[in-house]
Amino acid sequence: MPNYILFKNARLFDGFSHSPAPDSWVLVKDDRIASVGRGNPAAPAQACVVDVAGQTVLPGLIDTHIHSLLMGDEGLQLFIAAGVTSARDCGGRLEGVKAVQRALAAGDKLGPRLYVCGPLLQGSVQALPEPFASAMLESVESIDAVPGKVRPLLDNEVDCIKLYFTLPTETGRRIISYVGGNVPVTGHLGWMRASEAVEAGISGLEHVSISPFQDICPLQHQWGAQPSMMSREWGEKLRLGWQEADLAEARTTNLIAQMAERQVAMGTLLSVDWMTWNGFENTRRDPDRRYIPPAVLARHRAMAEALGGGEDWDLHLPGFGGTHTGDPRKALEKQLEFCRLLYAAGGLIVGGTDAGGVSMPPPGLSLLREIEMLAVAIGETAALRAVTSQAARYLRKQRDVGSIAPGRFADLLVVDGDPLRDVRELRKLTAVYKGGVEYRPAAILAGIPANSNYPSDKVTGGY
Numbered sequence: 001m002p003n004y005i006l007f008k009n010a011r012l013f014d015g016f017s018h019s020p021a022p023d024s025w026v027l028v029k030d031d032r033i034a035s036v037g038r039g040n041p042a043a044p045a046q047a048c049v050v051d052v053a054g055q056t057v058l059p060g061l062i063d064t065h066i067h068s069l070l071m072g073d074e075g076l077q078l079f080i081a082a083g084v085t086s087a088r089d090c091g092g093r094l095e096g097v098k099a100v101q102r103a104l105a106a107g108d109k110l111g112p113r114l115y116v117c118g119p120l121l122q123g124s125v126q127a128l129p130e131p132f133a134s135a136m137l138e139s140v141e142s143i144d145a146v147p148g149k150v151r152p153l154l155d156n157e158v159d160c161i162k163l164y165f166t167l168p169t170e171t172g173r174r175i176i177s178y179v180g181g182n183v184p185v186t187g188h189l190g191w192m193r194a195s196e197a198v199e200a201g202i203s204g205l206e207h208v209s210i211s212p213f214q215d216i217c218p219l220q221h222q223w224g225a226q227p228s229m230m231s232r233e234w235g236e237k238l239r240l241g242w243q244e245a246d247l248a249e250a251r252t253t254n255l256i257a258q259m260a261e262r263q264v265a266m267g268t269l270l271s272v273d274w275m276t277w278n279g280f281e282n283t284r285r286d287p288d289r290r291y292i293p294p295a296v297l298a299r300h301r302a303m304a305e306a307l308g309g310g311e312d313w314d315l316h317l318p319g320f321g322g323t324h325t326g327d328p329r330k331a332l333e334k335q336l337e338f339c340r341l342l343y344a345a346g347g348l349i350v351g352g353t354d355a356g357g358v359s360m361p362p363p364g365l366s367l368l369r370e371i372e373m374l375a376v377a378i379g380e381t382a383a384l385r386a387v388t389s390q391a392a393r394y395l396r397k398q399r400d401v402g403s404i405a406p407g408r409f410a411d412l413l414v415v416d417g418d419p420l421r422d423v424r425e426l427r428k429l430t431a432v433y434k435g436g437v438e439y440r441p442a443a444i445l446a447g448i449p450a451n452s453n454y455p456s457d458k459v460t461g462g463y
């Protein structure tokens with residue numbers, strides 16, 4: 001006999017609408033949404049009724065950019081605790097990410113529905129140091145190597161192909177044409193320019209701070225054939241380049257127009273810079289800090305021991321300290337402005353976070369920070385669309401996730417507040433449903449071991 005759940009008296013955000021629909025109901029049958037309506041619900045007598053009067057029901061959130069192999073099981077659970085019911089692994093060795101995907105789908109691990117890209121496709125020059133390199137990268141040494149490297153990924157039914165930093169333009173073009181639109185292709189670009197990738201037919205760009213940079217920054221801050229992003233010099237160029245960029249220049253306005261016309265998604269990953277946005281002292285004392293997963297902490301500890309880290313070693317990107325040249329806040333505000341201009345031009349903004357690759361904010365919770373930053377750039381409703389319906393469309397999974405409509409998976413959130421008025425109200429998440437199964441965020445968080453570097457004596461408040 002089927003299992004029915006009826007949510008009634010909801011303030012409903014379906015993933016699309018510009019204002020919530022009051023007095024709504026949602027009927028779930030097993031793991032899918034059966035019907036949605038307003039007023040008096042028509043439900044089978046045996047339905048389990050959940051009265052959500054005064055609360056908002058919205059689709060489970062989608063993080064379009066995570067690294068599931070870097071965070072351990074505790075990290076995966078955090079997604080559900082934060083209301084993120086779907087995520088795309090945006091770079092990890094194929095066997096590894098496929099194994100995590102299977103374990104999540106079978107219910108052997110608690111975490112989001114996982115879509116996968118497989119490895120990051122770099123050129124012949126190594127883009128990342130260990131331990132990231134062997135967990136995440138695959139080299140495509142030449143144009144001729146493209147079929148041999150890309151065919152097995154398509155045969156293994158990856159959901160996306162991801163181009164990486166040191167991939168030369170010609171090889172990038174060849175990969176995009178070889179994939180032929182069968183799955184989306186996205187890029188964390190460095191050597192290949194965003195404008196070239198858009199012209200070649202790429203579907204998305206990752207990191208607003210990095211992928212469009214070469215088309216936007218003043219010429220003296222462009223990087224050449226730089227082998228790695230893991231250097232202080234590279235970080236300085238990035239910050240100064242953004243700080244001094246003139247977004248009204250023709251090459252920038254052309255890029256924005258082309259991205260909008262072709263609906264190339266901008267995966268924002270603004271929350272990677274949360275510490276700059278939020279301030280270092282606030283971030284030190286942020287209660288989310290206690291949830292940095294043990295696997296991420298262990299990697300940071302090893303990096304700090306090798307590279308020299310201070311007392312707050314758990315907060316910094318490996319290899320980078322807390323000091324900056326230039327004004328990182330100005331650079332970040334310019335990136336928000338780029339998002340605002342792209343959105344105003346009709347472009348596709350989607351939320352992603354690099355969860356697993358960064359420690360703070362922790363997985364899952366980082367998407368809530370991403371949404372806060374996006375809301376500043378494009379407004380509350382557009383920010384929520386960016387992590388629901390728009391993200392699903394970009395991943396080409398809109399028939400399964402990203403909205404509340406008949407036939408979609410019963411992935412939905414119950415929030416004791418109105419996140420369309422203020423996205424920070426997503427923190428008042430009381431229940432998460434994934435495939436019609438209920439989870440309680442507070443219970444999941446209570447089971448995550450606390451970060452021992454977290455200065456709990458100095459902190460007031462909590463999740």
Ligand SMILES: [Zn+2]
Pocket residue numbers: 065066067090091354357
């Ligand atoms: Zn990433």
